Amino acid sequence: MQSFEELTSRYHRELHLHCYRMLGSTTDADDVLQEILLAAWRGLPDFEERSSPRTWLYKIATNRCLNAIRDSKRRPLPEPLPPFEPPEPTRRGDVTWLQPYPDDHLEDLLVKREHIELAFITALQRMPPRQAAALILVDVLDFTTAEVADLLDTTPTAIKGALQRARASLHSPPPPRDAETERDVAKRFAEAFMADDIETITTLLTDDAWLAMPPAPHEYVGPPAIAAFLQASAAARTGWTPLLEPIGENMHPAFTLLFVNKSGRRYTGYLVLTVSGDRISTITRFIDRSWPDLA
Structure with a gap:
């Protein structure tokens, strides 16, 4: 044997x-x-x-x-x-x-x-x-x-x-995905997110898009609700600038999420996008519980 x-x-x-x-x-x-x-x-x-x-x-x-x-x-x-x-x-x-x-x-x-x-x-x-x-x-x-x-x-x-x-x-199978379109949408999202350009982010969302934040149970559905959360989050982190670094998770476009200022950087988790056509249908923000003081 x-x-x-x-x-x-x-x-x-x-x-x-x-x-x-x-x-x-x-x-x-x-x-x-x-x-x-x-x-x-x-x-x-x-x-x-x-x-x-x-x-x-x-x-x-x-x-x-x-x-x-x-x-x-x-x-x-x-x-x-x-x-x-x-x-x-x-x-x-x-x-x-x-x-x-x-x-x-x-x-x-x-x-x-x-x-x-x-x-x-x-x-x-x-x-x-x-x-x-x-x-x-x-x-x-x-x-x-x-x-x-x-x-x-x-x-x-x-x-x-x-x-x-x-x-x-199970839901119906998702439509075919186009890698070039996904990369373009993810790039535009990352640029807008790092600039706190919430208006541009909302233009990238489907009408029924939703934001989830495991392990927090809160979910926000629709561009207005997602925008309200992003605005509240941005207003709360005075002095910290978001930084997204591309990675791959679950074969989705994804980013490591950090916040930076003059004293350094803090890792806070991941952002994973589900792209449907040329829009984002889901933003899943996986929160790292080792940094509970940032959102």
């Missing part, structure tokens, strides 16, 4: 991504991956190669993720307090644990864009966990319904029912 390292190392990256899809959090994926490898190490004497190493590892991974979801009961994270009085949010989001997934973690993995975009990851978090698991294993990872039934200790009929319900809960 192969050594444990030879048997498992090639699957570490894809297992981590699987955990992220299931849990919506890179932090939780990091933790659960370590549990998976420990469980695999302990279970190695019973493996006996009756299934492929990949199938064996995905069974461990999926069940560890389901256990993590059940044990946490999706406890809400502490709500960060902004250093100013924000406008009343349009609504309160329910997936406050969502985190972005760096594009550089996806290198050498065969990942379809629609299977890592934030809208898809968020939709998975709202499904019953076993439905989400079935959808990921069949529609994303190409396991058969019979294989998934074995992974989840159920029947193929039950998996087919779970798939039907999971697929029905």
